[in-house]
Amino acid sequence: xxxxxxxxxxxxxxxxxxxxxxxxxxxxxxxxxxxxxxxxxxxxxxxxxxxxxxxxxx
Numbered sequence: 001x002x003x004x005x006x007x008x009x010x011x012x013x014x015x016x017x018x019x020x021x022x023x024x025x026x027x028x029x030x031x032x033x034x035x036x037x038x039x040x041x042x043x044x045x046x047x048x049x050x051x052x053x054x055x056x057x058x
Contacts, residue, residue, distance in 0.1 A: 012055070 009029065013022045037044040 009026050010022045013025060017025075
């Protein structure tokens with residue numbers, strides 16, 4: 001994972017969380033994405049797609 005992206009996701013987490021909690025959340029996010037790519041690799045290439053991801057705590 002790119003360090004740049006990692007910092008972006010970590011920066012969006014509450015400063016009340018510990019570094020270990022933040023690491024676990026980001027790891028879980030990337031592990032989930034890797035699983036999706038592994039299950040269906042078509043459509044996941046090196047093409048660049050710029051997105052804005054908005055997350056809301058529910």
